[in-house]
Amino acid sequence: MPPSSFQVSSSQGHVVVIDDDAAIRRSLSTLLTRAGYNVSSYESADLFLQNPVLSKPCVILLDMRMPGTLGVDLQMQLQTMAPSVPVVFASGDSRSEEIIRAMKQGAMDFLLKPFTPQTLLDVLQRAMQLAVNTQKQDHRVDKVKAKLxxxxxxxxxxxxxxxxxxxxxxxxxxxxxxxxxxxxxxxxxxxxxxxxxxxxxxxxxxxxxxxxxxxxxxxxxxxxx
Incomplete structure (x- = not known):
């Protein structure tokens, strides 16, 4: 698995959409682009893992059930690859144990499809603010480490x-x-x-x-x- 690559985004932030439904990916990409986000979309967790480019600040909008690697399993890998990136689940077909596991693993939120565009935008705004705050904290710690x-x-x-x-x-x-x-x-x-x-x-x-x-x-x- 290649390491995650971080760049700096000049938009309101980078949202990575991972969902196996092409229509949903297109709809979400259109909505989020109009809202000012830089959007990347993948039809599976496995395709994302082949080239996991993330522009800070970043939020990952993740489906649960997809062919290959499940969303909750990708989330676990992200804890090592990109621990500071908030994960928001958006799923219409998830078992209760999967939802519980996702939240225990630190998911920012779990949206059940269908949801309104405003609900999604509100959740992403909170998640992106967390990503921004974490980025600032990471930058501060990096400066301290340079002094140390x-x-x-x-x-x-x-x-x-x-x-x-x-x-x-x-x-x-x-x-x-x-x-x-x-x-x-x-x-x-x-x-x-x-x-x-x-x-x-x-x-x-x-x-x-x-x-x-x-x-x-x-x-x-x-x-x-």
């Missing part, structure tokens, strides 16, 4: 202790170092991350968990584009 990449392994470790409320003396006692050395590392952390006080550091690192896995991730060599 400038820290040495020791500075990263000290930073992780600082945001958990440990004092210089306490950190020194935990790792057997000197408080003066910890103070020096602390000053370097604050300088490299562009903050002046602990509250600013805590706010900067909100929603970023400083783990050894994160340090490995941000310092891993990247393949050239």
């Amino acid at each position: 990449k400038t820290l040495t392994a020791r500075e990263f470790e000290v930073c992780s202790w600082i945001v958990r409320g440990y004092t210089n003396q306490h950190i020194a006692e935990l790792d057997g170092g000197a408080a003066a050395t910890v103070k020096l590392h602390r000053a370097r952390v604050m300088n490299k991350l562009g903050v002046e006080a602990l509250p600013d550091l805590i706010k900067l690192l909100e929603n970023v968990e400083l783990t050894s896995e994160l340090y490995t991730e941000i310092n891993a060599p990247r393949d050239p584009d």
Whole structure:
């Protein structure tokens, strides 16, 4: 399976319609295009998986029962491929256990066919706003990770202790170092991350968990584009 490819959309957002009914695909594409969305349509989950191009912000409008991969199974794969993309189901033939599974797997909403155009547009508007907010959050986290990449392994470790409320003396006692050395590392952390006080550091690192896995991730060599 190819990895999902993300681009930036200049429209109100990108809606991916996946439905095996050609008439429904055409109708939805017309409605959503007139509403200002950039629309891509696929007749099956398997065709989508062959070339999963998603332009951020994006919402996937997904049928449940299609030949090949079911909608709920594609949804599970999307949790790895594109976890930040909201999924809205639109189905006229779904079992209760499939609906329950879809919602447990994080579906934004589940529309039962037939539904009114306005109902769909209202749901997509909420889903797209979630996608926009998530995109902004992801961008913020990426900027924070870029700053964290400038820290040495020791500075990263000290930073992780600082945001958990440990004092210089306490950190020194935990790792057997000197408080003066910890103070020096602390000053370097604050300088490299562009903050002046602990509250600013805590706010900067909100929603970023400083783990050894994160340090490995941000310092891993990247393949050239």
